[in-house]
Amino acid sequence: xKTISIDHLARVEGNGGIHATIDGKVVTDVKFTINEGPRLIxxxxxxxxxxxxxxxxxxxxxxxxxxxxxxxxxxxxNAMDIKITPKAYLLREMMHMGEFIESHSLHTxxxxxxxxxxxxxxxxxxxxxAFEVQIALEMKHYGNHIMKVTNGRYIHGENxxxxxxxxxxxxxxxxxxxxxxxxxxxxxxKTVDLFCGLEYPNSPNAETNYMCCEPGSGKFGFWGDEIxxxxxxxxxxxxxxxxxxxxxxxxxxxxxxxxQDKPFTVGAxxxxxxxxxxxxxxxxxxxxxxxxxxxxxNPFYHNPSRTLEIMYAFERIPxxxxxxxxxxxxxxxxxxxxxxxxxxxxVEAPRGLLIHHHEVQDGxxxxxxIITPTxxxxxxxxxxxxxxxx
Amino acid sequence: xxxxxxxxxxxxxxxxxxxxxxxxLILDCEMELVDIFQAADIQSFLMAKSDNIDGELDIALVEGxxxxxxxxxxxxxIRKRAQVVVAFGLCATHGGIQARFSEEEWQKNxxxxxGDIEMSHTKAVHSKPIDEYIDVDLYLPGCPVSKDQFLNxxxxxxxxxxxxxxxxxxxxxxxxxENDCLLLKGxxxxxxxxxxxxxAICPNHNVPCYGCWGPAEGANFTSEFYLLxxxxxxxxxxxxxxxxxxGTKLQEFFEKFKxxxx
Ligand code: SF4
Ligand code: SF4
Numbered sequence: 148x149k150t151i152s153i154d155h156l157a158r159v160e161g162n163g164g165i166h167a168t169i170d171g172k173v174v175t176d177v178k179f180t181i182n183e184g185p186r187l188i189x190x191x192x193x194x195x196x197x198x199x200x201x202x203x204x205x206x207x208x209x210x211x212x213x214x215x216x217x218x219x220x221x222x223x224x225n226a227m228d229i230k231i232t233p234k235a236y237l238l239r240e241m242m243h244m245g246e247f248i249e250s251h252s253l254h255t256x257x258x259x260x261x262x263x264x265x266x267x268x269x270x271x272x273x274x275x276x277a278f279e280v281q282i283a284l285e286m287k288h289y290g291n292h293i294m295k296v297t298n299g300r301y302i303h304g305e306n307x308x309x310x311x312x313x314x315x316x317x318x319x320x321x322x323x324x325x326x327x328x329x330x331x332x333x334x335x336x337k338t339v340d341l342f343c344g345l346e347y348p349n350s351p352n353a354e355t356n357y358m359c360c361e362p363g364s365g366k367f368g369f370w371g372d373e374i375x376x377x378x379x380x381x382x383x384x385x386x387x388x389x390x391x392x393x394x395x396x397x398x399x400x401x402x403x404x405x406x407q408d409k410p411f412t413v414g415a416x417x418x419x420x421x422x423x424x425x426x427x428x429x430x431x432x433x434x435x436x437x438x439x440x441x442x443x444x445n446p447f448y449h450n451p452s453r454t455l456e457i458m459y460a461f462e463r464i465p466x467x468x469x470x471x472x473x474x475x476x477x478x479x480x481x482x483x484x485x486x487x488x489x490x491x492x493x494v495e496a497p498r499g500l501l502i503h504h505h506e507v508q509d510g511x512x513x514x515x516x517i518i519t520p521t522x523x524x525x526x527x528x529x530x531x532x533x534x535x536x537x
Numbered sequence: 538x539x540x541x542x543x544x545x546x547x548x549x550x551x552x553x554x555x556x557x558x559x560x561x562l563i564l565d566c567e568m569e570l571v572d573i574f575q576a577a578d579i580q581s582f583l584m585a586k587s588d589n590i591d592g593e594l595d596i597a598l599v600e601g602x603x604x605x606x607x608x609x610x611x612x613x614x615i616r617k618r619a620q621v622v623v624a625f626g627l628c629a630t631h632g633g634i635q636a637r638f639s640e641e642e643w644q645k646n647x648x649x650x651x652g653d654i655e656m657s658h659t660k661a662v663h664s665k666p667i668d669e670y671i672d673v674d675l676y677l678p679g680c681p682v683s684k685d686q687f688l689n690x691x692x693x694x695x696x697x698x699x700x701x702x703x704x705x706x707x708x709x710x711x712x713x714x715e716n717d718c719l720l721l722k723g724x725x726x727x728x729x730x731x732x733x734x735x736x737a738i739c740p741n742h743n744v745p746c747y748g749c750w751g752p753a754e755g756a757n758f759t760s761e762f763y764l765l766x767x768x769x770x771x772x773x774x775x776x777x778x779x780x781x782x783x784g785t786k787l788q789e790f791f792e793k794f795k796x797x798x799x
Pocket of ligand 1: 707708709711712716717718719720721726727728729737740745746
């Protein structure tokens with residue numbers, strides 16, 4: 148019996164390792180470990196006010212900070228029956244687009260592409276692909292810029308608050324965002340062609356269940372009030388526990404999840420498998436051009452899926468800005484009273500379905516349950532690595 | 538710090554337990570990134586590159602709190618290899634939001650979350666800032682650190698100078714920015730007690746400061762506290778708010794406060 152260990156995976160957002168146990172010629176076990184210690188985030192907000200919780204819980208993850216923000220806000224607004232203005236709703240969506248562009252361009256160009264082209268990192272790639280590296284950096288920067296304009300800063304901004312926003316961005320800032328989106332489109336097209344056209348290694352041919360938010364009204368989108376499973380079932384947000392079933396394993400401080408005893412996958416590929424046929428415009432055309440049945444059984448297609456979503460976001464932004472500017476300027480935040488209640492907020496983080504459930508009792512937070520995409524994907528990661536290692 | 542011009546500074550960037558926001562902040566310097574990688578010799582940066590070397594370093598930037606036994610070992614090894622160790626971000630400087638429990642509370646909560654399962658790969662310890670285990674040369678607080686602060690630090694380090702200090706509370710920048718004071722509107726803002734450096738981002742957006750840069754060093758706590766009390770804020774609620782981002786350093790903060798008020 149022998150064990151092959153990669154203690155620290157490189158170019159991933161976080162600190163994890165993979166350990167495969169081999170007996171003769173058979174891979175007997177694969178474990179995906181999270182090296183980080185426990186932070187007990189769900190306990191930190193207990194006894195605190197809802198707004199303190201909204202400030203703290205996005206600190207779970209820097210890369211999905213806006214997804215956490217939108218998710219925790221949806222949870223509290225559901226719990227306390229708060230209805231934000233249509234204008235605030237649009238700005239929340241804009242903030243989410245910024246995160247998707249930033250995170251997806253980081254992941255595809257910086258973390259993944261060097262592997263496919265044989266470089267140790269993206270900066271080393273710059274010698275041969277100066278133009279691509281430069282524009283990709285600008286794309287990532289643009290995503291960050293949107294988060295700063297909407298949420299106050301790149302990472303862990305605080306402008307999005309219960310009931311709306313602290314302050315509206317200016318008209319000029321919004322118009323700049325729209326203009327830049329239009330300018331980027333030719334490069335976005337190149338990005339899609341590059342990643343959808345790459346040859347991907349054959350992978351463990353195994354269908355899995357795919358899960359994501361059901362955005363509703365037949366649209367593509369990054370949040371909703373139901374969970375959609377590739378089997379066709381939908382689950383209302385408050386019943387989320389029936390699909391996720393988190394449990395503790397002895398090799399990771401991140402919990403694992405199973406759906407009806409089977410692992411499942413969330414993330415860009417899950418959204419494209421479940422919702423890709425709803426894409427419109429250029430992204431819709433690209434979906435028709437590139438998507439085929441092999442995507443459904445090969446996790447390498449997460450990267451092409453990410454690029455389709457980058458295109459979706461870039462195409463969505465000009466419309467969002469126009470709608471936003473058309474609306475009158477109401478107060479940026481609606482008045483509300485803190486009251487007792489329980490609420491769940493579902494969003495898609497770049498890495499997949501993110502669930503926040505928060506409860507308020509006597510004006511303070513009494514229970515918190517947060518289910519991150521990593522918790523849901525690890526069972527499938529281990530399974531894929533097992534077959535690949537074999 | 539080595540000032541040898543024909544030898545690039547060897548820098549290692551390490552992540553312990555946290556949200557990875559301070560490392561990500563470096564990658565968020567998109568327009569400066571190529572220059573950074575040219576000006577310094579980035580020996581290790583797990584999030585960004587795969588050809589990492591664990592050798593002698595001029596500077597080690599350590600992000601995250603110490604939350605497992607394995608991280609204690611890693612940290613000690615980094616200390617041995619690096620001339621200058623920098624606590625990079627609030628988790629490393631103060632322990633981060635995860636460090637505010639007492640040892641008993643932490644034990645109880647850990648059990649509630651993970652049950653009796655013993656982890657096979659490492660043992661958890663209560664989150665602490667890195668100076669609980671090693672000597673730390675420089676502190677860059679912030680949850681996360683800011684881009685200006687990091688670039689400023691790097692440029693100064695390349696020239697052999699220590700980083701800028703932020704002696705003021707958030708209120709000072711807030712006043713420069715001519716914001717309407719939130720405290721006067723009855724909103725519990727921690728600006729008077731929090732280290733400045735972020736540019737008063739939250740009050741700029743009409744949102745109270747939550748204290749994410751940690752307690753201010755030089756602030757006049759006594760008068761600020763009485764001010765809050767005078768304004769009718771509940772002291773217990775303010776202390777709880779303060780504790781969110783003060784990690785293990787809240788105690789020190791209040792001891793100093795007690796001395797000042799005597
Ligand atoms: S709003 Fe906050 S940071 Fe600004 S002056 Fe008032 S107390 Fe200080
Ligand atoms: S104003 Fe306070 S909470 Fe907001 S970013 Fe600055 S230090 Fe952090």
